[in-house]
Amino acid sequence: ALNVYMLWLWSIEAMIDLNGVLKFSLGVDQLSFEMDGQHIQLDQGLSFIQSNSMRHGLLDELAIESMIYVIEELLESVQMKYAQPKTAMTSDVIFQKVLALFFPDQQQLDRVQLESAFNTFVERREYYVSKVADDGLSSLIYFIVLREMMHHWNVVEIQFEQLDFE
Numbered sequence: 054a055l056n057v058y059m060l061w062l063w064s065i066e067a068m069i070d071l072n073g074v075l076k077f078s079l080g081v082d083q084l085s086f087e088m089d090g091q092h093i094q095l096d097q098g099l100s101f102i103q104s105n106s107m108r109h110g111l112l113d114e115l116a117i118e119s120m121i122y123v124i125e126e127l128l129e130s131v132q133m134k135y136a137q138p139k140t141a142m143t144s145d146v147i148f149q150k151v152l153a154l155f156f157p158d159q160q161q162l163d164r165v166q167l168e169s170a171f172n173t174f175v176e177r178r179e180y181y182v183s184k185v186a187d188d189g190l191s192s193l194i195y196f197i198v199l200r201e202m203m204h205h206w207n208v209v210e211i212q213f214e215q216l217d218f219e
Contacts, residue, residue, distance in 0.1 A: 105123045124198050135207045
């Protein structure tokens with residue numbers, strides 16, 4: 054049984070090694086990404102996404118659809134190879150807020166977890182908007198960006214890590 058367990062651990066490690074590592078930071082005024090030593094910075098951040106997708110400060114269904122479109126345009130402006138699965142890492146404090154809101158007691162999340170939480174968010178949007186009222190909507194916008202990164206860049210897992218990233 055120990056040999057089977059060790060083989061299983063080795064195969065998990067091999068899968069992780071096959072994934073590229075994407076470091077990222079999603080800020081109010083800019084989005085930053087680093088992959089394979091290449092650093093990409095977009096001068097449009099969470100506030101740009103919010104101001105270009107929400108009418109009158111309301112996060113309704115139309116705003117979410119519009120936000121997804123704005124995020125897709127930003128992500129597609131970065132030449133990120135889709136084929137290679139990626140493990141994304143961030144040390145953003147706002148990522149911890151997203152984890153606390155949707156994934157209590159976790160330091161990482163995968164695609165299935167995120168998509169399930171996104172569906173719950175859409176169904177219970179008013180509840181989540183009220184939960185983040187004190188912080189504004191940044192954590193919800195951040196959450197939607199995470200979802201789109203998973204969809205458009207083949208990110209299979211996102212982890213909270215203390216990073217040296219600028």
